[in-house]
Amino acid sequence: MKTSDIRLPAREMTEFCAALLRAAGARPEDAEGVSEHLVSASLAGHDSNGIALLPAWLEQAGRQLVNLDSKEHVLTETGILLRVDADGGWGAPAASRLIERAGAKALEHGLAAATLGHAHDLGRIGAYGEQAAAAGLAALLFVNITGQPPVMAPFHGSDARLGTDPVCIAFPATTHRSSFVLDMATSRISLGRLKIAAARGQDIPPGSLINEHGMPTTDPSGMSEPVRRGALTPMGRHKGYGLALACELLGGVLSGGGTIQPEHPRGGAVRNGMFAILINPAMFGEADWMEHEIEALATYALASPPMDWDSPVLYPGDPERALRGKRLREGVPVSAELVEALNAAAAAKGCTARL
Structure with missing residues (x-):
């Protein structure tokens, strides 16, 4: 935290963001979903995916790069398959609805596969892994990035050709262990x-x-x-490059939203496609044995003596949980410049709320 940062309560931030989004033309349910997603990312310490994104998203909505009147439609649906087109609408509410609907299929049938195409920026992908884990599901999420110029070079390449396509893998909590949430960029x-x-x-x-x-x-x-x-x-040299291409194939091709190849327009706003596999662990084995195995594995890994005693081995998801608790108690650090920009955006939109 910089000395110039201001600490703000999460509830105040959520209410302000929702009011500003409504003033910008977002439907009430979309304004609520987007604001909750952004503040949740800030609480988890992912500040670049938190409310710092809001000024850019408002600007993009003003340029009609977000479809404020989007009508999601189902392309395919079976007992274990769901394909949804977001029609250019806000990404966070659309992705949350996808995980909820596909998750219900996985709980009933053991697993489900789902895609979301033509969505505006999904924000922090780990949020959807957390959502699945909270419902008792394991999740594998692959997301591609279009709509803006590439920022990552392929392995052995000398210029940008790909996005930082994220991958998230999540597993539900046990009695004594919080959920496993691995959320990473491929850069x-x-x-x-x-x-x-x-x-x-x-x-x-x-x-x-x-x-x-x-x-x-x-x-x-x-x-x-x-x-x-x-x-x-790319992360891990050829490994991150390969994973990024996999995200383009799974998230871009299977969703119908397209890949980062240059035939598609790059209007300056992130477009995401997501491919999700949701799994009900209860249908794959005996619950007590699974719980013991997970706990034994975690205990074994975390018991490794740290190279730096100030940086112990952690379980994926623990840093976000720790920071979320701290920021819920003490407030979320926000730069004075961001507060000024958001208040200026509110004034420009005729919104009376202020941070």
């Missing part, structure tokens, strides 16, 4: 982390970025918007 560092470093004039870890000449650099300033020069590098 070595996320675009959000790079933006924060650029805004603060900080270097990024070596090997995370190449410049416009394809050479390694630690200076993120060249990737500042609106013109980006350079590219992020």
Whole structure:
């Protein structure tokens, strides 16, 4: 937290964001879903996917890059299959509805596969993994990114050709262990982390970025918007590159939303496609044995002596849970500049709410 940051209560932030979205033309149910998603991301410490996104999303809605009157329609539905087209509408409410509907199928039949196409920015993908886990389901989520220029180079490539396509894997909690939620970009560092470093004039870890000449650099300033020069590098070299292509195939092709290849328009707003597999663990084995095995595995992994005693081994999802508890108690740190920008947006929209 910077000394210039302001701490705000989560409820106040949620109510303000919802009021601002309604003033911008969002339907009440969409305004509620988007605001809850953004504040939840901020609470979990994913600030670049939190309310910091709202000014850009409002600007995109003003340019009709979000369909405020979207009508989701089902392309295919069977007992275990669901394909939904979001019609360019807000991503977070559409994705949450998809997980809820497909999750009901998985609870009944053991598993379900679902896709969501033509959705505006889904935001933090881990939220949908948490939603599935809270319903007692395991989830595998693959998301592709279109609608804006690429930001990540393929392995052995020297310019941007892909997005930082995220992957999320989640597993429900046991009696003594919180849910497992692995949520990661396929780039070595996320675009959000790079933006924060650029805004603060900080270097990024070596090997995370190449410049416009394809050479390694630690200076993120060249990737500042609106013109980006350079590219992020894939996580795990060929592994992150392969996973990003897999996200394009699964999230882009199966959803019908298309991939990042340049035949599709890049209007300047993120478009996401998602492929989800939801699994009911209760139909795959004896519950007590599963619970013992999960707990024994977690205990074994977390007992590894840390290389740095200030950074112990953690279970995926624990950092977000810890920070969420802290920020619910103490408030969410928000920069004075962001508060000013959001209040200015509210004034411009005729919204009386202020942070």
